[in-house]
Amino acid sequence: MEDEQKNRRNFLKFGFLAAGLTAAGVALNKVASGDEGAEEKVKVLTADGRLAEVAKSKVESSESLSAASKHVRQGIPGRKFIMVIDLTRCKNARKCLEGCQKMHNFLPPVEWLKVKEMQDSELSGKYWFPQLCYQCDNPPCCKVCPVGATFKRSDGIVGIDNERCIGCKFCMAACPYSSRSFNYGNPKQVEYSKNHPLKSCHTMDPNMVGTVSKCDFCPDFGSKGILPACVRSCPNGVIFYGDENEDVVSNGEQVLRLKDLLVNNGGYRQFEVFGTKPRVYYLPPVNRLFPFKPDPVEHNQEE
Amino acid sequence: MKNETTAVDSVLMNKYEAMHDELLRPIQKTGLAGKIWIGFLFCVFFAGVFAFYTQETKSKYETISLNNYTMWGIYISNFVFFVALSLVGALMSAVLKLTNFEWYRPLSRIAEVIAVAAIMFAGVGIIVAMGHPERLYFLLTHGRLQSPIIWDIVVIITYFVATSLFLFIPLIPGISQLSNHLKDKPKWQMWMYKKLSLSWRGTPEQWKIVKRCITILAILIIPLGISIHTVTAWLFASTLRAEWNSTNFGAYFIAGAFLLGVAAVIVGTFFFRKYYRFEKYLTDSYFDKMGKMLVFLSGVYFYFNINEYLVPAFKMDSMHSQYLLDEFTGKDAILFWLVFLFGIFVPAILPLFKSMLKPWPLTVIAILVVIAAWFKRYIIVIPGLSHPYLPIQNVPHSWTHYVPSLIECMVVAGIFAAALLFITLFSKFFPIISVWEVAEGDGVSLEKINLLSKKA
Amino acid sequence: MNFNNTAQNKFIKSLIAAILFLLIPFVYGYSQDSTEKKKPLLSITYYNVNSDSFFVKVSSGYKDEKFFPIEYQNVKLYLNEADKNNFLGDVMTDPKGEGIIHLPQKFKGMIDSLSTFDLVAETDADVKYKAAIGSTTIENAFLDVQIRIVDTTKMIRVYVYKKGAKVKSPIKGVEMSFFVKRMVGLFPLSDKTISTDSAGMAEMEYAITDMPGDSLGAILVGAKIADADTYGNIFSMKETFWGAKTFNNYESVRALWAPADRVPVWLIVLALGIIITVWGTILFIIYQVYRIFRLGQQEIKREANL
CATH class of the missing domain: 2.60.40.10 (Immunoglobulins)
Known part of the structure; x- marks a missing residue:
């Protein structure tokens, strides 16, 4: 009963709307305070070649959105995160995975989110296929983990406790979608991680060498109405994200009923035959917005 | 009549006394070749330790050549190989003993020591594959009963304890002999013999207990051995990957393990016979029998291979076809067919010729079988991993295939050296043939056997 | 002969590459000088949620045939005019050139009596961009x-x-x-x-x-x-209360994928059964080994007494 009241109080908070409405980038700012002179400054080289000196808190998110490790196994009460990927809209812009890498401090060639060129049979057309961790409801990875380092949360997310992971990689062998990455300690990555502390949305610490990491659906952002980086970065609105319990998903521009979207567009899950029950649905690549253009280059060639 | 039996008895007794004395020889003295061999094994072992240290202190990104697709490499395939090898204990001593194949007697200890060494270093082999070996104890503190890894750990530990007991208990009468007969040995060694002999006096009750324990263990070790390798097979079969998604896997692994076990015992017997000059006791006839066993087990293994490959190949569903075709005719074909040739066809056909059942040719065949068996595990574990259900795209070239790095090879070599070192050192401290079991097999009474150990 | 040819080709190619490489700074420097400083365009979007929380999205960019966002630019926001007393907040723009400024509580009081007000955004000049100012008028x-x-x-x-x-x-x-x-x-x-x-x-x-x-x-x-x-x-x-009543009580189930304390009962029974049987036997054997030792000790005593 007490819990219910608490949930209702959270529910009635209007303030989070702000974040949900606009594509908030890395710079989520606090209310301005007068005494910023004392703050630590860092120099950043911008894309257009300026050397900007900015307060450290402005570069990284200044608001701590979650105390990740404390509730990492619990899940966000009342939520059931879900994703719908509309294959009719994908044109291999690869912005989703770049956004993901940036958000989670990852350097290529590690991709938590991949865009693959697919063709189901010879006569049918090729299409682009964004693929991430499906947060399965019957997760093969969680079944095999010997120490409970990967687990299913109440909000549907398959999380990883990097402090617990012994690095046996059984979960990677068990995942039929190859969604998981192992941190072998790429020196470039280790150096980069040192200089780029984690942003606050993480449910896991993917920078820990010798452990497994993967897409975590950014639940701490999601529950506050901020769409995950991949959704925000996509120029074509391919990825819809939402709460199954609320029956509504959004790609940042459109806000749609989940059931209608799946029922009317033939939504399906990849390899349904495995019985893994993914929480990511696909809309088949029919009547596509963009004609399929083969990618002239292979990405991620550098080790 | 009574005189006759005494005469036979005394002939036998003389034989066992001589055998007993000869068995002490390798323990009493280590020749130059033995010293070089032991030194060599130590060098390889320390190189392996150094390689492991390098792997743990430097970035694994550079020291090992695994990636996000091929996440299990030769550490895991080598682990499977060692687990398979450990099954020999269950086969040679337990199965043959319970089915009254008396010729197991002089070979049982060789088989047991190979089994103990293999299961010990199988455990080590899985630790080196871990991302965080220092978190090994999490398996105890946070273990999930649902995970096949936990099952495997439990079975490995159980099997290790059971096999060690199976090695140790028949050794107790032998140890008491050692402490009476060895000369000029360091104090600690004699002290160790004294402690390990457990005040063995050869009383009828003591003999009764030893025999009962051996029978119970022989029965227990068979299901344990089968479980250990079946669960190891389940580490693969419990995933959804096409190449491992097989109900045949447990039996298929066990059939392969039995074949490997016999081959390993042939190799072990050959070298002990040659370098400890045990030709009198490990006669050609044992090779003849083991050669025939090799043929039989190759046939069984062939049968399971047919099940494993022909059935999915007949259907050629798209989940299986990608890796099957690569193995049959594609980039893994050469290794695949070589393993088939030397791992199954050679041991199935060549020992059918009488001349091949002699120690030398049979040992060559057995060595080929052992090598093929190692690569067989490699083929089971690795090529499948590079054929996931969703295509591998946009990755560095090195992520699309796997070639073990130098560090990985050194660690594996180190593990091999350690196992061989264990076996060699064991044979330098304890008799590698169980005299009383052989004597008992020939019908010598226990009282007479007791006399052997008492004679100074 | 062939070898010579390729060697020659290689040499010429590397020579050309070297010359081009040396020219880069000049080309680059020249273009750098010739570019005029761009003037950022600032746009302001005002949000009012339940007359309770207020925030403003500012975005910065410049137009050069296409629109280019400017990141890492400090945008300051004022009410009505760019004056220190009217300062509402500032933000560093993100890679999309955007930033959100949550307005302070005092803002609510400031605008309560106004029928219209202006929001003014301002950026300072830097090496690449001129100073810029943008404003929007809001009908309250x-x-x-x-x-x-x-x-x-x-x-x-x-x-x-x-x-x-x-x-x-x-x-x-x-x-x-x-x-x-x-x-x-x-x-x-x-x-x-x-x-x-x-x-x-x-x-x-x-x-x-x-x-x-x-x-x-x-x-x-x-x-x-x-x-x-x-x-x-x-x-x-x-x-x-027009929504459908939904009960999202999460119940932790016993399953193969569940945590260590939610093992299916059949698995516990099976595993414990096997472990107890096998280890019971092993412990029995170890006890027997101990009995061998004890019997030996007794025998030694007996021999000593004889």
Whole structure:
């Protein structure tokens, strides 16, 4: 009963709307305070070649959105995160995975989110296929983990406790979608991680060498109405994200009923035959917005 | 009549006394070749330790050549190989003993020591594959009963304890002999013999207990051995990957393990016979029998291979076809067919010729079988991993295939050296043939056997 | 001969590469000098949520045939004029050139009496960009959402009034849209907008029957001004119990994928059965080994006594 009241109080908070409405980038700012002179400054080289000196808190998110490790196994009460990927809209812009890498401090060639060129049979057309961790409801990875380092949360997310992971990689062998990455300690990555502390949305610490990491659906952002980086970065609105319990998903521009979207567009899950029950649905690549253009280059060639 | 039996008895007794004395020889003295061999094994072992240290202190990104697709490499395939090898204990001593194949007697200890060494270093082999070996104890503190890894750990530990007991208990009468007969040995060694002999006096009750324990263990070790390798097979079969998604896997692994076990015992017997000059006791006839066993087990293994490959190949569903075709005719074909040739066809056909059942040719065949068996595990574990259900795209070239790095090879070599070192050192401290079991097999009474150990 | 040819080719190629490489700084330097400093274009979007929280989205970029966002630019925001006393906040722009400034609580008091106000954004000059200033004028309006049920029809009604006026003055002809608030955004009740009448009123039926709410069926419904250029984005919401009652009690189940303390019962029984049997036997054997030792000790004593 007490819990219910608490949930209702959270529910009635209007303030989070702000974040949900606009594509908030890395710079989520606090209310301005007068005494910023004392703050630590860092120099950043911008894309257009300026050397900007900015307060450290402005570069990284200044608001701590979650105390990740404390509730990492619990899940966000009342939520059931879900994703719908509309294959009719994908044109291999690869912005989703770049956004993901940036958000989670990852350097290529590690991709938590991949865009693959697919063709189901010879006569049918090729299409682009964004693929991430499906947060399965019957997760093969969680079944095999010997120490409970990967687990299913109440909000549907398959999380990883990097402090617990012994690095046996059984979960990677068990995942039929190859969604998981192992941190072998790429020196470039280790150096980069040192200089780029984690942003606050993480449910896991993917920078820990010798452990497994993967897409975590950014639940701490999601529950506050901020769409995950991949959704925000996509120029074509391919990825819809939402709460199954609320029956509504959004790609940042459109806000749609989940059931209608799946029922009317033939939504399906990849390899349904495995019985893994993914929480990511696909809309088949029919009547596509963009004609399929083969990618002239292979990405991620550098080790 | 009574005189006759005494005469036979005394002939036998003389034989066992001589055998007993000869068995002490390798323990009493280590020749130059033995010293070089032991030194060599130590060098390889320390190189392996150094390689492991390098792997743990430097970035694994550079020291090992695994990636996000091929996440299990030769550490895991080598682990499977060692687990398979450990099954020999269950086969040679337990199965043959319970089915009254008396010729197991002089070979049982060789088989047991190979089994103990293999299961010990199988455990080590899985630790080196871990991302965080220092978190090994999490398996105890946070273990999930649902995970096949936990099952495997439990079975490995159980099997290790059971096999060690199976090695140790028949050794107790032998140890008491050692402490009476060895000369000029360091104090600690004699002290160790004294402690390990457990005040063995050869009383009828003591003999009764030893025999009962051996029978119970022989029965227990068979299901344990089968479980250990079946669960190891389940580490693969419990995933959804096409190449491992097989109900045949447990039996298929066990059939392969039995074949490997016999081959390993042939190799072990050959070298002990040659370098400890045990030709009198490990006669050609044992090779003849083991050669025939090799043929039989190759046939069984062939049968399971047919099940494993022909059935999915007949259907050629798209989940299986990608890796099957690569193995049959594609980039893994050469290794695949070589393993088939030397791992199954050679041991199935060549020992059918009488001349091949002699120690030398049979040992060559057995060595080929052992090598093929190692690569067989490699083929089971690795090529499948590079054929996931969703295509591998946009990755560095090195992520699309796997070639073990130098560090990985050194660690594996180190593990091999350690196992061989264990076996060699064991044979330098304890008799590698169980005299009383052989004597008992020939019908010598226990009282007479007791006399052997008492004679100074 | 062949070898010579390739060697020659290689040499010439590397020579050309070297020359080109040496030229780079000149080319680059020249182009650097010739570029004029760009003038950023600043745009300001105003948000008012339930007259309770206020924030502004600023974005910065420049136009050079295409629009280019400027990242890492400090944008300051003022009320009415760029003056220290009117400072509302500042933000560093993100890679999209955007940033959000949450307005301080005092802002509510500052605008309460104004019928219109200006939001002024300002950036300083730096090595690449000139100083820039941008502003937008907001007609200060406020929304009053009422929910009611006529017969069995659920209706959402909204009144739009001018703020800062002495008497209540409704605004006519503002396009309103209606929505249900969800985690990831506002779910529109209809694609169409409804224009306010002379009483400043617009109304829409809430026809959805199965929108999930909480355990009591509570959902937030509301209206917003779609005409953002004039009034900014103003939202107002009310709680209703029109949603479908849903119970999302998560129950932790015993399953193969569950945590260590949720092992299926059959597995516990099976595993414990096997472990107890096998280890029982092993412990029995170890006890027997101990008995061998004890029997030996007794025998030694007996021999000594003889």
